[in-house]
Amino acid sequence: xxxxxxxxxxxxxxxxxxxxxxxxxxxxxxxxxxxxxxxxxxxxxxxxxxxxxxxxxxxxxxxxxxxxxxxxxxxxxxxxxxxxxxxxxxxxxxxxxxxxxxxxxxxxxxxxxxxxxxxxxxxxxxxxxxxx
Numbered sequence: 001x002x003x004x005x006x007x008x009x010x011x012x013x014x015x016x017x018x019x020x021x022x023x024x025x026x027x028x029x030x031x032x033x034x035x036x037x038x039x040x041x042x043x044x045x046x047x048x049x050x051x052x053x054x055x056x057x058x059x060x061x062x063x064x065x066x067x068x069x070x071x072x073x074x075x076x077x078x079x080x081x082x083x084x085x086x087x088x089x090x091x092x093x094x095x096x097x098x099x100x101x102x103x104x105x106x107x108x109x110x111x112x113x114x115x116x117x118x119x120x121x122x123x124x125x126x127x128x129x130x131x132x
Contacts (some may be wrong), residue, residue, distance in 0.1 A: 003058075005078060007071050009127040015062035015071040022050035022092065033127055054092035054128060055083045076086045076109050080129060097123040 007015040020028060025048065036044050050056035057079065062071045083089045093111070095103045101123060107113075111127035118124070 005075060007075055007095075008095050009066075014066040014069070015075055016059070017057060017061075017079055018059040019055050019076040019083065021052075021092070022054045022056045023052035025050050035063075035117060038111070049094055050092055050120055053128065054090045055079075057091060057093040060093075075110065076105075080109070084129055084131055088131070090128050090132065092126065092128045094119060094124040094126055097125060104128070 002122055003020045004016055004018045006013055029046065033044055033046070049058070060072055060075060079091060091111070092114075093106065094117070095106060097116075099105075106127050109129070111129045113125055113129050116123060117125045117126055
């Protein structure tokens with residue numbers, strides 16, 4: 001998987017972070033939407049989570065048994081170094097307003113609130129990390 005970075009210890013997956021160019025959102029979604037439309041027999045319309053001009057962090061997950069060990073922070077530091085410091089991109093993500101612990105981590109890491117948006121019926125904060 002070219003868009004997924006995995007934290008592994010002794011052949012056990014501890015966590016993962018999935019990032020991709022926001023400009024590719026529609027292209028990456030297309031095969032999934034096509035399959036859903038085939039099985040559901042109706043046109044499916046999804047909200048846009050990201051946009052061109054940012055590398056979008058789609059998912060960040062840590063195994064329950066590995067929580068509290070700094071795995072999420074380690075994965076974030078890795079993508080900050082890779083995409084922002086080395087490649088000079090802006091990182092973006094959405095965080096659920098009902099998840100203040102995650103938002104707090106992102107803010108401590110240097111992400112800044114850019115806007116609030118409603119995606120899939122949920123209020124989300126759009127945060128970005130950039131050196132520009």
